[in-house]
Amino acid sequence: MSTRCVIVGAGHGAAQLCASLAAAKWDGCITLIGEEPHLPYHRPALSKTQLDPEGDHALQLIRPEDFYHANRVEFLSGTIAERIDRTARCVEAGGRSIAYDKLVLCTGSIHRLPPIAGMNLPGVFTLRTAADAAGIRHAVAAASRVVVIGGGFIGLEVAASLRKRGCGVAVLELADRVLARVTSPAVSDFFETLHRGRGVDLRTGIGAREIRKSEGGMEVVVSDESTIACDAVVIGTGAAPNTSLAEEAGLHVDNGIRVDAWNVSSDPDIFALGDCCSQHHPLYDRVLRLESVQNALEQAKTVAGVLTGHPRPHDALPWFWSHQYDVKLQIAGVSHGYDAVVIRGIPEPGASFSAWYFRNGGLLAVDAVNDAAAYATGTKLLKLGARPDPDRLKDSSVSLKEILQQAKETEHA
Amino acid sequence: MPKVTYITPEGERVVVEQAEGTLMSAAVENQVSGIDGDCGGVCSCATCHVHVDEAWTDKVGPAGEGEKGLLELEDGVEENSRLGCQVKLTPELDGLVVRVVGR
Numbered sequence: 001m002s003t004r005c006v007i008v009g010a011g012h013g014a015a016q017l018c019a020s021l022a023a024a025k026w027d028g029c030i031t032l033i034g035e036e037p038h039l040p041y042h043r044p045a046l047s048k049t050q051l052d053p054e055g056d057h058a059l060q061l062i063r064p065e066d067f068y069h070a071n072r073v074e075f076l077s078g079t080i081a082e083r084i085d086r087t088a089r090c091v092e093a094g095g096r097s098i099a100y101d102k103l104v105l106c107t108g109s110i111h112r113l114p115p116i117a118g119m120n121l122p123g124v125f126t127l128r129t130a131a132d133a134a135g136i137r138h139a140v141a142a143a144s145r146v147v148v149i150g151g152g153f154i155g156l157e158v159a160a161s162l163r164k165r166g167c168g169v170a171v172l173e174l175a176d177r178v179l180a181r182v183t184s185p186a187v188s189d190f191f192e193t194l195h196r197g198r199g200v201d202l203r204t205g206i207g208a209r210e211i212r213k214s215e216g217g218m219e220v221v222v223s224d225e226s227t228i229a230c231d232a233v234v235i236g237t238g239a240a241p242n243t244s245l246a247e248e249a250g251l252h253v254d255n256g257i258r259v260d261a262w263n264v265s266s267d268p269d270i271f272a273l274g275d276c277c278s279q280h281h282p283l284y285d286r287v288l289r290l291e292s293v294q295n296a297l298e299q300a301k302t303v304a305g306v307l308t309g310h311p312r313p314h315d316a317l318p319w320f321w322s323h324q325y326d327v328k329l330q331i332a333g334v335s336h337g338y339d340a341v342v343i344r345g346i347p348e349p350g351a352s353f354s355a356w357y358f359r360n361g362g363l364l365a366v367d368a369v370n371d372a373a374a375y376a377t378g379t380k381l382l383k384l385g386a387r388p389d390p391d392r393l394k395d396s397s398v399s400l401k402e403i404l405q406q407a408k409e410t411e412h413a
Numbered sequence: 414m415p416k417v418t419y420i421t422p423e424g425e426r427v428v429v430e431q432a433e434g435t436l437m438s439a440a441v442e443n444q445v446s447g448i449d450g451d452c453g454g455v456c457s458c459a460t461c462h463v464h465v466d467e468a469w470t471d472k473v474g475p476a477g478e479g480e481k482g483l484l485e486l487e488d489g490v491e492e493n494s495r496l497g498c499q500v501k502l503t504p505e506l507d508g509l510v511v512r513v514v515g516r
Binding site: 016019023042044045060062063064066067070293294297321323328330371372373375376379380 | 438441442444446449451452453454455457458478479480481482483485486
């Protein structure tokens with residue numbers, strides 16, 4: 001009998017796993033369980049084109065419907081996986097018991113909701129699914145006033161998209177700067193200036209205390225007791241791994257379902273990939289839990305490799321992107337834990353620049369703002385494990401080509 | 414809408430009669446091998462790398478700056494390399510032939 005692979009969660013990683021198994025002509029059968037009514041679709045668009053007045057609001061499927069039919073993927077839409085029975089090796093979902101030989105958890109992440117009163121009021125949105133984006137789109141008109149709680153990537157992308165719609169936007173960030181968790185002060189500064197320049201009322205070091213109805217609509221009470229009148233609120237305060245199913249099944253969970261280099265969990269027949277899992281990364285020599293499309297795709301390829309008998313450990317260099325207005329941020333690597341950062345170029349609106357992060361002299365990551373060449377060079381240097389001279393990087397009279405050349409020569413020396 | 418021919422890394426010719434969107438999205442829609450479009454078409458991933466047939470390079474035009482940066486990271490980059498997501502399919506491109514580079 002052919003191998004039965006059950007995939008829980010229908011995001012990017014799940015679609016990639018189906019695609020990689022199909023490409024390898026894997027002869028097992030796949031059941032894909034998704035909570036939403038849709039086949040896997042491109043999620044980064046939810047905070048961007050899905051909210052953009054000129055955007056195409058049709059969901060962009062990662063693979064067309066025909067692909068799933070052609071590759072005999074049984075898709076259970078609108079279905080919640082309720083329980084894993086590891087002894088019987090089956091998943092209980094939608095009133096059915098679905099047997100597996102290999103189970104892959106791609107359950108993604110869930111909102112980390114702040115303790116704010118009034119979160120359940122109509123007009124308060126989170127943004128995780130196509131339905132959430134549609135809800136925001138329908139709730140806000142050009143003249144609406146929206147308060148975005150949280151100045152991370154999602155919050156800032158939502159702010160940019162809503163400004164494009166003509167909405168009045170306020171962003172509240174509890175930390176003393178936006179993107180504090182993922183970038184350096186210079187890059188945070190740049191994004192704060194960018195948003196303020198586009199008319200966003202961006203406030204840092206300030207939290208929301210309560211959301212309540214008011215005569216004209218609603219209002220957000222902030223930590224200094226002042227209020228901001230608005231018509232809608234979008235919460236973008238971060239995500240936590242969706243591990244409840246795994247925890248109930250007794251799998252090892254520690255800030256995500258802990259997996260080995262082959263994305264195998266503490267049960268050899270259960271894999272986990274994407275936002276929901278944490279894994280030791282060989283380049284950074286520590287456990288990472290990444291929330292990114294690329295990470296989910298790479299880990300899906302790793303799982304497919306194991307299932308098709310060509311195992312290859314996951315060691316891909318992480319990368320990320322964000323679009324806000326006409327600014328494109330590309331990040332190669334993970335800057336967390338850096339002890340030095342140098343800025344190449346001038347971080348001001350309209351310019352292109354990059355931030356280079358080091359730890360003990362080794363390059364950790366680069367943030368490239370409208371600077372594809374810096375992103376490309378940074379990626380190459382990181383893959384080489386290079387230790388470029390920060391002073392030369394800072395000096396824009398030294399070309400990136402020269403810096404890369406020197407790194408290659410050092411490696412070969 | 415134009416007719417586009419994709420020559421896959423395996424050498425198969427896939428003809429899309431009424432190609433819509435971009436070189437990337439039309440390829441994904443028609444399951445052309447070697448084009449993944451991982452980032453959804455926002456010039457961020459380079460999984461839609463093609464070589465434009467020499468007869469068509471003028472009409473398709475050269476890669477933009479952001480595109481060049483991503484192409485730098487790819488194998489098999491030539492003068493006629495483009496990322497499919499950055500090529501909008503217009504009636505003028507009827508008959509276009511591209512070779513999919515794949516990974």
